[in-house]
Amino acid sequence: MxxxxxxxxxxxGKGTQSRLIIEKYNLAYISTGDLLRGELAAxxxxxxxxxxxxxxxxxVSDELIVKxxxxxxxxxxxxxxxxxxxxxxxxxxxxxxxxxxxxxxxxLSCMISLEVPEKELMKxxxxxxxxxxxxxxxxxxxxxxFKQYHEKTQPVEMFYKEMGKCITVNGLGxxxxxxxxxxxxxxxxx
Ligand code: AMP
Numbered sequence: 001m002x003x004x005x006x007x008x009x010x011x012x013g014k015g016t017q018s019r020l021i022i023e024k025y026n027l028a029y030i031s032t033g034d035l036l037r038g039e040l041a042a043x044x045x046x047x048x049x050x051x052x053x054x055x056x057x058x059x060v061s062d063e064l065i066v067k068x069x070x071x072x073x074x075x076x077x078x079x080x081x082x083x084x085x086x087x088x089x090x091x092x093x094x095x096x097x098x099x100x101x102x103x104x105x106x107x108l109s110c111m112i113s114l115e116v117p118e119k120e121l122m123k124x125x126x127x128x129x130x131x132x133x134x135x136x137x138x139x140x141x142x143x144x145x146f147k148q149y150h151e152k153t154q155p156v157e158m159f160y161k162e163m164g165k166c167i168t169v170n171g172l173g174x175x176x177x178x179x180x181x182x183x184x185x186x187x188x189x190x
Contacts, residue, residue, distance in 0.1 A: 001079070001080065001081040001082070001104070001106040001109075002025055002027065002080060002081030002109050002186075002190070003081050003082050003083075003084070003101060003106060003107065003108050003109050004021065004025075004027070004081070004082075004083050004084070004108075004109060004110055004111070004112060004186065005083075005084040005085075005087070005088065005097070005108060005110075005111040005112070005160075006018055006021070006083060006084070006085050006111075006112050006114070007111050007112065007113040007114065007156065007157060007160075007166070008113055008114035008115070008116065008171060009116065009118070009121055009146065009149045009153075010121065010125060010142065010145045010146065010149060011116070011120075011121035011122070011124040011125040011128070012114040012115075012116045012121065012171050013114055013116070013124075013171055013175070013178060014085050014086065014114060015031065015033075015034075015085060016175060017114070017175075017178060017179060017182055018031065018083055018085045020175075020179050021083055021179075021182065021183075021186070022083050024183065025080065025081065025083075025186070026080045027079070027080055027081045027082060027083045028076050028079040028080075028081070028082045028083070029082070029083050029085065030069065030072050030073070030082060030083070030084050030085065030087065031085040031086050031087075032060075032065055032068065032069065032084075032085075032086045032087040032089070033085070033086045034085075035068045035069075035072060036050055036054060036060060036068065037054075039068070040054070046064060046067070046068070049064065050064060054135075054136055055135050055136055055141065056136075056141060056144060057136050057140075057141035057142065057143075057144035057145040057147075057148065058144065058148060059089055059090065059148055059152060062090070062092050062093055062096065065087065065089075065093065065096075066096055069087065069096075069100065070100070073100065073104070081109070084097070088156050089152065089153050089156070090152040090153060090155075090156065091155055091156060091159060093156075094156050094159050094160070108160075108165060109165075109189055109190075110165050110166070110167060110185070110186065110188075110189035111157070111160040111165055111166040111167070112166075112167055112169055112182055112185055112186065113157050113166055113167065113168045113169065114169055114171035114178070115168055115169065115170055115171050116171040116172060117172070118146065120172065121146075122142065125137055125142050126139075126142075165189070167185040167188065167189065169181045169182055169185050
């Protein structure tokens, strides 16, 4: 299986690039953010539990994340591999991912880390706020999401770098240009 995690700060373009990557490599896709937003939209019990946490830009508990991940993974049949977007988001989740993939007799092939300067990220996110109206794309929540990213998520990158599994990709430029860099990086770990 080809299992990839796409990593980077909020607004780095993970969602946009994920759509192109899953098509090229025929991968199943798990975006924990999308799954959570799905629960919110459906008005489920889990959705009600996470709404305030997400609106404030905080991280949802690892326990709930495992629940939605397992449900999603169990729905897959005969997949070529999985692309994880927005997960793992802290070191505990990195260990959880290892466990989940071991159960499937596989492992993470590589992590693609998109690098984008913070000034550009803020610009992109405010633009997205106008277009998509996500309730966590307001300045206070955005600031907190960056804070959470620096404190809890960034150490995950070092974890995979030390394992020799993380490739950094320049996330500045047009969508196609960044996509080509990502494909080159993935081909390196195939
Ligand atoms: P995203 O769409 O990946 O930017 O995620 C939006 C929000 O969903 C985050 O700010 C968190 O509140 C929550 N979230 C998404 N993925 C995770 C995760 N792996 N762990 C904890 N919270 C998450």
